[in-house]
Amino acid sequence: MPSDxxxxxxxxxxxxxxxxxxxxxxxGLVLHLSDIVVxxxxxxxGRLAPAITTSAAEQPEAALVRQVERLDPAVLGDIxxxxxxxxGDWFTFAARLPGAxxxxxxxxxxxxxxxxxxxxxPVLGILGLGGxxxxxxxxxxxxxxxxxxxxxxxxxxxxxxxxxxxxxxxADSELADxxxxxxxxxxxxxxxxxxxxxxxxxGPLPVPxxxxxxxxxLLDRMSxxxxxxxxxxxLLALRVEPGPDNAPTDAEAFHRxxxxxxxRLAERVAGRDLGALRFLTVADCGAWWQNDADANRPALEGFxxxxxxxxxxxxxxxxxxxMFAQDGLGQPTPEAASERADMEAHALEAALARQDxxxxxxxxxxxEGDVIRATFKTAGPLVIDHADPFGAGPGAGFALAGxxxxxASVEIAxxxxxxxxxxxxxALLPAPGGHAPxxxxxxxxxxxxxxxxxxxxxxxxxxxxxxxxxxRTGRALHRWALPGSIEIR
Numbered sequence: 001m002p003s004d005x006x007x008x009x010x011x012x013x014x015x016x017x018x019x020x021x022x023x024x025x026x027x028g029l030v031l032h033l034s035d036i037v038v039x040x041x042x043x044x045x046g047r048l049a050p051a052i053t054t055s056a057a058e059q060p061e062a063a064l065v066r067q068v069e070r071l072d073p074a075v076l077g078d079i080x081x082x083x084x085x086x087x088g089d090w091f092t093f094a095a096r097l098p099g100a101x102x103x104x105x106x107x108x109x110x111x112x113x114x115x116x117x118x119x120x121x122p123v124l125g126i127l128g129l130g131g132x133x134x135x136x137x138x139x140x141x142x143x144x145x146x147x148x149x150x151x152x153x154x155x156x157x158x159x160x161x162x163x164x165x166x167x168x169x170x171a172d173s174e175l176a177d178x179x180x181x182x183x184x185x186x187x188x189x190x191x192x193x194x195x196x197x198x199x200x201x202x203g204p205l206p207v208p209x210x211x212x213x214x215x216x217x218l219l220d221r222m223s224x225x226x227x228x229x230x231x232x233x234x235l236l237a238l239r240v241e242p243g244p245d246n247a248p249t250d251a252e253a254f255h256r257x258x259x260x261x262x263x264r265l266a267e268r269v270a271g272r273d274l275g276a277l278r279f280l281t282v283a284d285c286g287a288w289w290q291n292d293a294d295a296n297r298p299a300l301e302g303f304x305x306x307x308x309x310x311x312x313x314x315x316x317x318x319x320x321x322x323m324f325a326q327d328g329l330g331q332p333t334p335e336a337a338s339e340r341a342d343m344e345a346h347a348l349e350a351a352l353a354r355q356d357x358x359x360x361x362x363x364x365x366x367x368e369g370d371v372i373r374a375t376f377k378t379a380g381p382l383v384i385d386h387a388d389p390f391g392a393g394p395g396a397g398f399a400l401a402g403x404x405x406x407x408a409s410v411e412i413a414x415x416x417x418x419x420x421x422x423x424x425x426x427a428l429l430p431a432p433g434g435h436a437p438x439x440x441x442x443x444x445x446x447x448x449x450x451x452x453x454x455x456x457x458x459x460x461x462x463x464x465x466x467x468x469x470x471x472r473t474g475r476a477l478h479r480w481a482l483p484g485s486i487e488i489r
Contacts, residue, residue, distance in 0.1 A: 099145045113161030117146040119192045122234045123226035126172050127218055128197035130241035134171045135199050136331045141166055148176040148193050151221040162225055172197050174341035194222045202245040205257035235274040237348055243284030244299040254302025259311045278314050283482045285321040287330030291458035293444025300443050304484035307361055317359055318347035320480040322390055322460035335473045342471045360465055360481035365439040365488045372422040380465035381417035390460040397461020398422050403437040442483035459483055
């Protein structure tokens with residue numbers, strides 16, 4: 001600024017690359033506003049078109065003509081974008097952005113927040129409730145960061161953004177990413193998936209009402225986002241985590257309390273027009289140091305009952321938790337989280353296609369002399385994996401409780417591919433003062449050595465069916481049998 005201007009009481013306080021941003025003169029400050037601020041002020045003053053409407057039944061024919069304003073791509077900031085238009089509160093544009101989506105059309109709210117891909121079909125939701133191993137997060141955005149988003153309520157004092165781009169991955173966003181990856185590879189339609197999780201502290205049920213109220217807010221915001229795009233909202237899955245973190249006193253109470261919780265959740269979702277309610281879970285077999293069968297029994301036997309009798313609910317059990325590796329804190333490793341998401345994606349895709357998805361589940365244990373025949377509910381022939389990848393031991397995860405007899409050998413029944421024969425090393429007599437003998441699978445197991453390499457839950461087994469797939473990590477995936485305990489007849 002020339003010196004004579006300074007003497008006249010004029011000067012520059014803040015200067016940008018394209019010129020002065022804030023100046024002053026004898027009357028006060030002079031602000032040079034950016035295009036995006038001017039556009040936003042115009043919107044607030046009502047000089048632009050109203051929000052997009054899509055229902056012909058609600059609007060006269062003339063109102064269906066959208067007033068579209070073409071804008072300089074610079075309004076979006078320093079991104080590789082073009083063909084920017086605005087209709088109502090949303091910018092629509094084509095861009096080349098980070099992520100596996102590739103160049104395509106996107107949307108962003110004029111008030112800021114995350115960028116979402118322009119998609120067909122309803123807005124889908126994958127939400128979670130619980131703690132433990134499904135509440136772990138990892139740094140880094142999803143592979144499809146503009147198809148997998150969240151819409152949480154704002155923190156106090158912060159502006160309300162209708163959609164937020166994820167900077168960390170969670171179990172819920174990993175599942176959404178896995179589903180979209182399958183569709184992307186097959187050149188199928190890619191949806192917009194809203195993810196969110198309501199954390200519940202470890203402890204006995206019931207879940208506090210505050211947690212359910214917070215889940216209601218997530219559902220409301222997901223529906224509001226879909227409505228802003230003129231779309232329907234559909235809750236693809238509600239992820240729950242029955243397991244040792246619920247600190248059950250006995251298996252019967254665990255089963256009863258979880259049926260009650262599923263009933264409460266179903267009541268909260270009912271009437272929202274979000275489609276059929278699917279509960280999605282993994283059989284949590286505990287942390288790598290939890291090897292005591294008696295301590296594990298209330299949760300694992302309780303989960304077994306829940307899997308057999310889920311009430312009136314669609315409960316999809318995607319996998320047995322012992323197949324996923326853990327770190328030293330008992331949380332899933334990033335690779336295990338990716339593999340878990342792959343298993344959940346396979347299970348959910350099967351459910352959507354009305355196909356069977358059944359992890360082998362023990363239903364009946366019958367004594368035949370010195371042999372116990374265990375019959376399973378399964379979607380394919382049973383296999384005892386002699387590689388024993390989780391270190392279950394020679395019994396393949398089977399053990400006896402309430403008797404002094406032990407497992408001598410295990411084999412698939414020659415006359416029934418859905419049954420296992422467990423030979424005993426002695427008479428099947430009740431232990432003194434004990435209950436009736438029981439057959440356990442993946443209830444307890446050998447103590448783990450933290451320094452021995454990859455850690456898995458000791459409550460594990462080596463029984464699976466013949467289904468297999470390859471995960472995004474390159475490892476083979478199998479449907480391993482779920483933990484269970486049943487009285488021997």
